[in-house]
Amino acid sequence: MRVDRIEAFRVSLPLVHEFQTSSHRKSHLEHVLVKVTDAGGAAGWGEIASPSGPFYSPETVETCWLMLRGFLAPAVLGRDWDHPSQVPGLWAKVRGHEFTKAGLDMAAWTLWTGASGTPLAAALGGTRAKVTAGVSLGIEPTVDDLLAQVAAHDAAGYPRIKLKIQPGWDVEPVKAVRAAFPHLQVHVDANGVYTEAQAEVFTELDSTGLVMIEQPYAPRALAAHARLQKLLETPICLDESVVTVDDLDTALALDAGRVLNIKVSRMGGLTAAVAAHDRAREAGIPVWCGGMHEFGVGRAANVALSALPGFTLPSDVSGSDKYYAREVIAPPVVATQGRVTVPVTAGLGHDVDEEFVRAQAGATLDLRG
């Protein structure tokens, strides 16, 4: 196959419920939707789900836009490939910029699976007909507000809740949620905001029956994560620390984490995500698919990835309705009693609402090989 045209659309959508993490609060998100077209007119879509600011990773929507136009689209345009797993090889010299790469890699996968009549999940190696979804809840103004959020998602049937924590919002809200909802699987995500001097927070959380503690320390602090893991019964889950499969190897060698959050965006695409899944599976550590509040395109790709056999923990693939009132795909991703059905039709398994995408686009790119 050969991609002869790459279009990109900067689309902003309002969130149904404001989301606050340890780094910032957001009420709407701007993502870049990427459309690739081959010589025969077949199209594929991907999503660059970078946050606007460089607080989760160094990338921003603006840097993604520049890298797509300046380096990554030119690396792909007019080049021949047989299988989407070869596409990352086209930009092998470009270091970093995983979110940008992820959008193009995803577009290549949906192009190829759509054109070859294969469901995306099956092409990736997926074996599940349904995947289990958890929800990620932000920091709320009060514990009562948080309990109301947990109650709503418990009532919707989600079996796992992840709570964002930060210093001053950790042990108390976690204990309140565990006490009020003892049947739920609960885990916490610190987004790397604690330091080793605050390890006591985690030794205290260790006795609250959490499924895992996600990214307590800074992304590069793998040795510190290993020291913390020695103190805890609760598995540490790595997110920001693992950008490449080499990072995963280092984490495994150090015993710095016993669960892996695989994000398509953070790792540079579906090809890299599958490689991380395979490596984790070989090492015997469970994985789940994390999210970046993706619009429908990225969300559907996350569902397809979560169908792989190593994804044994609930993924952040909650229904589109938790986030957006109006979606960029039809039908939207739907979770029923915390389960999402994996599409069995060719490609992404959802139609992209191109008219809506074009109407919403604040800026567009149109590049040809």
Ligand code: OSB
């Ligand atoms: O650390 O998992 C994270 C969103 C933005 C930045 C970082 C994270 C998140 C989430 C989103 O938790 C979860 C979702 O998309 O459902």
Ligand code: MG
């Ligand atoms: Mg995380």
